Amino acid sequence: xxxxxxxxxxxxxxxxxxxxxxxxxxxxxxxxVAAAISIVVTIGIVYELGKEALLFFQSEDxxxxxxFSSTTWQxxxxxxxxxxxxxxxxxxxxxxxxxxxxxxxxxxxxxxxYASERSRGxxxxxxxxxxxxxxVVYGYFALTFMTPLLRSILGDGVVEIFNDASAGxxxxxxxxxxxxxxxxxxxxxxxxxxxxxxxxxxxxKLETSVRIVLPAALSGIAAAFVVxxxxxxxxxxxxxxxxxxxxxxFTLGEDSLFGHILNPFVAGETMTGHIVxxxxxxxxxxxxxxxxxxAIGLTLFLITLVLNMLxxxxxxxxxxxxx
Amino acid sequence: xSLPGRATYPEGRELAQVVAGRxxxxxxxxxxxxxxxxxxxxxxLTLLLQVIDSSFGYVALQNExxxxxxxxxxxxxxxxxxxxxxxxxxxxxxxxTISNNVGRRLERDQRFFDDRLVFENESKYVELCAGxxxxxxxxxxxxxxxxxxQLVVERVVQPTVLQTWTLLxxxxxxxxxxxxxxxxxxxxxLVFRSWVSGxxxxxxxxxxxxxxxxxxxxxxxxxxxxxxxxxxxxVGVGAAIYLEEYASDNRLNRLIQTNINNLAGVPSIIYGMLxxxxxVRALEGFSSGAFFGVGGAGATTNGRTIVAAGLTLxxxxxxxxxxxxxxxxxxxxxxxxxxxxxxxxxKWQTTRAHVLPSALPGILTGTILAVARAxxxxxxxxxxxxxxxxxxxxxGPFSKFTxxxxxxxxxxxRPQDEFRNIAAAAIIVLLVMLLTLNATAVILRNRYARxx
Numbered sequence: 001x002x003x004x005x006x007x008x009x010x011x012x013x014x015x016x017x018x019x020x021x022x023x024x025x026x027x028x029x030x031x032x033v034a035a036a037i038s039i040v041v042t043i044g045i046v047y048e049l050g051k052e053a054l055l056f057f058q059s060e061d062x063x064x065x066x067x068f069s070s071t072t073w074q075x076x077x078x079x080x081x082x083x084x085x086x087x088x089x090x091x092x093x094x095x096x097x098x099x100x101x102x103x104x105x106x107x108x109x110x111x112x113x114y115a116s117e118r119s120r121g122x123x124x125x126x127x128x129x130x131x132x133x134x135x136v137v138y139g140y141f142a143l144t145f146m147t148p149l150l151r152s153i154l155g156d157g158v159v160e161i162f163n164d165a166s167a168g169x170x171x172x173x174x175x176x177x178x179x180x181x182x183x184x185x186x187x188x189x190x191x192x193x194x195x196x197x198x199x200x201x202x203x204x205k206l207e208t209s210v211r212i213v214l215p216a217a218l219s220g221i222a223a224a225f226v227v228x229x230x231x232x233x234x235x236x237x238x239x240x241x242x243x244x245x246x247x248x249x250f251t252l253g254e255d256s257l258f259g260h261i262l263n264p265f266v267a268g269e270t271m272t273g274h275i276v277x278x279x280x281x282x283x284x285x286x287x288x289x290x291x292x293x294x295a296i297g298l299t300l301f302l303i304t305l306v307l308n309m310l311x312x313x314x315x316x317x318x319x320x321x322x323x
Numbered sequence: 324x325s326l327p328g329r330a331t332y333p334e335g336r337e338l339a340q341v342v343a344g345r346x347x348x349x350x351x352x353x354x355x356x357x358x359x360x361x362x363x364x365x366x367x368l369t370l371l372l373q374v375i376d377s378s379f380g381y382v383a384l385q386n387e388x389x390x391x392x393x394x395x396x397x398x399x400x401x402x403x404x405x406x407x408x409x410x411x412x413x414x415x416x417x418x419x420t421i422s423n424n425v426g427r428r429l430e431r432d433q434r435f436f437d438d439r440l441v442f443e444n445e446s447k448y449v450e451l452c453a454g455x456x457x458x459x460x461x462x463x464x465x466x467x468x469x470x471x472x473q474l475v476v477e478r479v480v481q482p483t484v485l486q487t488w489t490l491l492x493x494x495x496x497x498x499x500x501x502x503x504x505x506x507x508x509x510x511x512x513l514v515f516r517s518w519v520s521g522x523x524x525x526x527x528x529x530x531x532x533x534x535x536x537x538x539x540x541x542x543x544x545x546x547x548x549x550x551x552x553x554x555x556x557x558v559g560v561g562a563a564i565y566l567e568e569y570a571s572d573n574r575l576n577r578l579i580q581t582n583i584n585n586l587a588g589v590p591s592i593i594y595g596m597l598x599x600x601x602x603v604r605a606l607e608g609f610s611s612g613a614f615f616g617v618g619g620a621g622a623t624t625n626g627r628t629i630v631a632a633g634l635t636l637x638x639x640x641x642x643x644x645x646x647x648x649x650x651x652x653x654x655x656x657x658x659x660x661x662x663x664x665x666x667x668x669x670k671w672q673t674t675r676a677h678v679l680p681s682a683l684p685g686i687l688t689g690t691i692l693a694v695a696r697a698x699x700x701x702x703x704x705x706x707x708x709x710x711x712x713x714x715x716x717x718x719g720p721f722s723k724f725t726x727x728x729x730x731x732x733x734x735x736x737r738p739q740d741e742f743r744n745i746a747a748a749a750i751i752v753l754l755v756m757l758l759t760l761n762a763t764a765v766i767l768r769n770r771y772a773r774x775x
Binding site: 021023024027028030031032033034035036037038039041042044045048049052102103106107109110111114123126127129130132133134135136137138139140141143144145173176177180204205206207210227230231233234235236237240241272275276279280283285293294297300301304305307308309312 | 345346348349352353355356357358359360362363364366367369370373374377557558559560561562564565566569570576578579581582583584585586588589590591592593594595596597599600601604638641642645669670671695698699700701702705706708711728731732735736743746747750753754757761
């Protein structure tokens with residue numbers, strides 16, 4: 001009896017399998033195409049940026065050597081050296097990291113290790129609100145609050161109206177929620193038994209958090225830092241509004257290193273800021289300006305791509321696994 | 324604390340001191356951590372305060388013509404404000420002041436009335452509209468009362484903002500402001516003004532900050548978000564279903580997954596450049612609407628249109644929607660799928676009838692958050708080519724556009740103080756829109772959480 005039923009079942013299953021289901025196939029095809037669009041987008045980004053950047057470097061006014069060696073970026077006189085833009089980008093990112101890393105990490109430790117369930121319920125949404133505010137609003141904040149604040153502390157003579165310091169600090173504030181939420185997730189994933197063991201050995205809460213939990217969550221925290229750096233480099237509106245509307249050109253040996261080149265209180269346009277300013281006007285295609293922003297864009301894309309992949313690798317490779 | 328290799332451990336008083344020291348350090352650091360958190364909270368409060376501070380306050384306004392005189396000239400009493408006048412009355416005021424030439428130009432941009440012409444000759448207008456290049460006014464709807472009011476203020480009253488004060492200044496040094504205004508601007512009116520108002524919402528963009536509004540920008544933003552959603556919701560959810568339900572663990576599918584994760588980290592400005600190269604330039608015929616034979620008011624001859632902007636933002640939020648939808652689908656218990664399969668349903672039937680309905684609240688929450696992100700994006704729109712100055716409402720997906728964040732960016736970049744005020748007011752409008760979206764997402768999430 002039982003064998004009979006199963007043979008009948010097998011036969012039915014076989015007949016079911018044979019039947020073609022065109023609608024199912026069609027739907028599955030559509031779903032696959034939807035998923036594959038992301039690949040197309042990536043190829044599109046690389047292709048378009050690469051193509052226009054290639055046109056830029058093929059132009060007789062530009063050489064790859066000049067791009068990486070010249071210290072002035074003045075499209076008007078066909079002078080294309082990436083360094084002024086890169087230095088400003090790095091400076092804004094470093095300042096942002098100096099703000100975001102300590103504040104974000106300390107916030108994460110407090111929320112994960114110290115805060116009661118109730119205060120977490122109040123504080124976490126506040127950070128989420130901070131993360132949800134559009135960057136153009138932060139740009140407004142940098143220009144109308146942070147810059148006047150810096151000028152009133154350090155003096156109008158020291159701090160220019162547009163400067164990298166103010167933009168960097170505000171980008172840092174903008175990234176705090178990102179760092180804190182990623183780091184908190186990493187801390188949260190550390191098993192309770194580790195903390196209990198530390199407490200049982202007589203460690204204080206601070207000692208447990210800093211010497212046991214933090215090292216155990218290090219891979220996740222490192223990943224958070226790397227993502228934060230990539231976010232700071234790609235941040236656009238704050239620097240477009242507050243960091244200045246012109247590359248900080250310099251001549252090595254003539255301009256003082258800390259008075260001008262690395263001075264965060266003078267105006268200096270970043271890579272992203274430059275792209276926005278150039279494309280804000282009515283940009284004509286096939287002009288050297290149009291191609292130049294794609295060369296900058298490609299540089300930017302590659303930097304952030306490497307950073308993001310690095311962060312993923314951190315998590316995968318150095319994660320401590322607890323059973 | 325004990326040193327390595329130390330034979331004896333502290334005892335008695337010494338031990339108590341060591342322990343007290345460790346606890347002290349613990350307290351100090353706890354306070355430091357708390358201070359960092361408070362710093363973040365203070366930053367948020369300062370930001371909001373700064374925006375509110377600039378959105379309200381005293382203004383020294385000087386009018387070329389007093390609105391009261393205009394109202395009186397039409398025979399109305401003291402209790403009627405210029406704002407309350409009907410469109411017909413406002414047009415009469417315009418006729419009294421502006422030249423016929425200017426009036427004709429305005430009327431060619433947009434008519435005052437659907438049924439009659441004020442400045443232009445009827446037969447001439449018909450001729451214009453029948454010609455090879457019809458003026459925008461031929462197809463656009465007539466100006467509404469807020470639009471005409473704005474024209475009257477701009478052309479007849481002609482207010483000049485001489486100075487503005489912030490809310491805090493207005494509250495705490497009111498006397499000083501009155502004295503200063505009386506001394507420096509004896510001709511001007513000192514009024515307390517809320518820069519964000521109903522008028523501000525319904526007025527179109529204008530060069531004069533005293534009368535400019537955000538209607539054009541808000542409508543532009545809504546259009547763009549609609550296109551964004553139309554593209555990225557079906558595609559994003561489809562991709563998530565494929566990856567969670569259909570994809571086997573092979574190299575291609577792993578590549579797709581890694582790629583999506585990486586795309587989520589690409590700076591938004593890069594998407595703008597992609598949009599510029601593909602939607603604006605390569606697909607110009609499609610995004611300008613020429614392909615569909617769309618023309619008329621607000622249409623452009625190039626690809627810098629709402630469609631191009633919407634699709635660009637669609638690509639930008641696609642990875643976010645996919646990742647959120649994947650999480651929602653993954654959270655659906657296995658047993659639901661197994662039950663469906665056991666009853667003989669096909670994979671798609673199971674997915675459509677069981678998995679999707681229970682994952683839907685999660686998918687919607689993720690989508691709303693992604694839309695909020697799209698609504699606030701500025702950089703890609705600048706790169707794609709938002710118009711710097713348009714005063715007419717977008718008429719469809721193929722018209723040129725501006726958006727709320729773009730408006731904020733442009734007003735913030737102007738050196739004059741009064742532009743800062745309207746930038747702050749526009750920020751409040753944007754934040755309220757975002758807050759509404761986020762609140763919807765939270766409510767959705769909570770309702771969903773309670774049910775399971």
